[in-house]
Amino acid sequence: MELEIRMKMNERLYLRDPESSDLGKRIVREGILLIHKIGFEDFTFKKLATVINTTESGIYRYFENKHRLLVYIIALYWNLVEYLVVFNTQNITDPEKKLKLVINVLADEIDESIAGNQINNKALFQIVISESNKVYLTKHVSTDNKEQLFKPYKDLCSRIAGFLLEYNPTYPFARSLSSTLIESAHLQYFFMNNLPSLTDFGKEKDTEKIKKFLEHLVFSTLKK
């Protein structure tokens, strides 16, 4: 079965829908690769334009600026994660199983075969690890939030909070634990690979250990 998942993206994320044209798709697809390669700080529309054989102003027709492109890319990832969570927890009733699955999706790269439009899921995951915080850690977070730019992230957080409450309906901090779980999964991955002394995962670079840590954290916190 060859399935292509098309996420409906918030229209405020772009000026012209990048899914609507070949150029748009190249901007996103190659943008992900270039940000992954050189990092968001050094990334510019000019450099991307060279890579995809268009001009700077060509890209500006699709995205207001590079920050918006990043927000778009990160939103893509959260949508994908929520899709995977929903898809994989179908017919599962045991909340423990659901939460383990969530942790599994959060703490690991997403299978290359998932989601069409030839997006490099490995690069996408790495970008989320290193750059996703930057989309909201700004002075304009509140106006961006009013434009619903973070909706995919908030939706996922809500959904996981729901699972946490299924496991223990009396737990009073489901949303905070949910956001902590999401962020910690990614941060521990970053630390493991770049500042390993901040973790207990040494140089093994094994996501399985991160998952064990997160599972222990979540289930002992939820224990009644």
Next chain:
Amino acid sequence: MELEIRMKMNERLYLRDPESSDLGKRIVREGILLIHKIGFEDFTFKKLATVINTTESGIYRYFENKHRLLVYIIALYWNLVEYLVVFNTQNITDPEKKLKLVINVLADEIDESIAGNQINNKALFQIVISESNKVYLTKHVSTDNKEQLFKPYKDLCSRIAGFLLEYNPTYPFARSLSSTLIESAHLQYFFMNNLPSLTDFGKEKDTEKIKKFLEHLVFSTLKK
């Protein structure tokens, strides 16, 4: 008692020691205020130069670039936090009490009267909340790390991990829990104030609730 704490800062953080002159102190002191006011992205040495009545190149004599200045400022904060933790846990043997104290220091502004050189601790705390991740979420994290730029952060993380192990010597993820605790404290504060639906603290904006959440998280995770 009027005490002035002088942190010994890693020499690689600066080109010329900002503590060694009036201009240097103004760069740091007013730099904190300006970054707090306009955010790190919009902050430039030129703007800071105008504020403190010097020139751009004057500031470049002290710091290689604005990123290094940020790293310096954040290091200042971690040093201060570790000092406070050490100072306040003197003579306390009960690991539970120590951990509660740590959480209290992490999740709240630092008293204005602490630390001389007229640093605005409130602004410093806010900067750490919004900007501290940016110091290591870069492509040059490993070289920066080799230059020991993150030592204050790693030292604090180690110390807290030690307390966690005092509470439960068999817990296998002390470092990861420590870094998760530190980061979560700040992230929950940011979310509470800017993206409250990611937390359970609503619009109350009360750090006490964050502390309750973190205490519950830590102690239930450490329970044998």
Next chain:
DNA sequence: TTTAAAATGATAGCTTTACTATTATAAATA
């Protein structure tokens, strides 16, 4: 106390970033 060294101020200049605008050309659609 003079003299040298070091720090600062003033000014200039250079490359890159982050845009905006204009016009020509190609592609899609009516």
Next chain:
DNA sequence: TATTTATAATAGTAAAGCTATCATTTTAAA
């Protein structure tokens, strides 16, 4: 076939992110 629409090509601007030079002031050593 006409006409809207998208893209390419080019130009230009203000600000960011530096580096360099030199005169002047301050500090420290002889």
